[in-house]
């Protein structure tokens with residue numbers, strides 16, 4: 462028996478090796494949860510598993526690529542052979558592509574859609590049916606973005622995937638309501654993580670000046686722990702769409718009251734980010 466807000470719950474976190482996934486995994490462990498973790502980076506995954514165990518919680522961690530249906534199927538089979546199921550699913554693994562239409566290749570589209578969209582679908586497809594069968598309710602958290610609320614020409618493909626995650630989450634929330642399974646879409650603004658370094662940059666975005674500007678922007682971002690806290694609130698309070706950080710709240714509010722003003726503000730931000738474009 463453990464104590465805490467998520468005592469004895471089992472929480473699955475994808476992309477748990479870094480940034481928001483890492484902070485979320487450790488926050489749930491601190492609140493008494495056991496963890497099921499995956500990432501493509503085995504070394505960072507091992508570090509997070511060790512930190513979880515150091516807190517006295519259990520961690521089942523596997524190297525899994527969320528974009529692969531076959532890999533996610535075997536992962537779910539293994540998890541369900543070891544445990545009766547998971548109580549919370551955090552579909553967090555994600556990557557970014559910076560670039561407009563002419564710079565983004567079809568390979569970039571397939572890569573980012575495969576991880577950011579199909580990775581989230583796979584997490585639900587392979588883990589939610591068991592959650593329903595158990596009949597104990599549960600919660601699905603999908604990590605979208607402020608880029609899933611306001612279109613940006615600097616992150617064309619990325620924004621497309623995050624709008625998809627927001628729409629998928631809204632529809633899934635209705636679908637799973639009768640099973641007492643909540644669904645949240647988390648929409649953070651700028652968060653200090655490795656997402657820039659791990660992502661792809663195209664066209665002028667690959668130039669040193671643009672890389673430096675976005676590094677500075679991310680440096681000023683909020684902490685991944687802030688997002689982890691909002692994720693736990695979303696699960697406890699069954700929140701639907703959850704903006705995190707000031708810019709995400711601004712995007713969410715203006716989208717509804719004045720989309721034109723939002724467009725103007727976003728364009729100013731983009732002009733600072735990529736003045737040469």
Ligand SMILES: NC(=O)c1ccc[n+]([C@@H]2O[C@H](COP(=O)([O-])OP(=O)(O)OC[C@H]3O[C@@H](n4cnc5c(N)ncnc54)[C@H](O)[C@@H]3O)[C@@H](O)[C@H]2O)c1
Nearest residue numbers: 476478479480481500501526527554555606652654655656
């Ligand atoms: N950092 C931000 O400003 C920000 C803002 C809004 C939303 N997000 C979203 O938050 C989520 C987490 O990103 P982060 O900022 O913590 O980035 P990060 O790069 O620090 O962490 C992402 C993790 O996902 C893992 N990963 C990547 N591809 C994977 C795959 N195919 N299968 C399994 N794991 C994979 C990486 O190895 C890494 O450990 C993403 O969905 C991202 O789009 C980030």
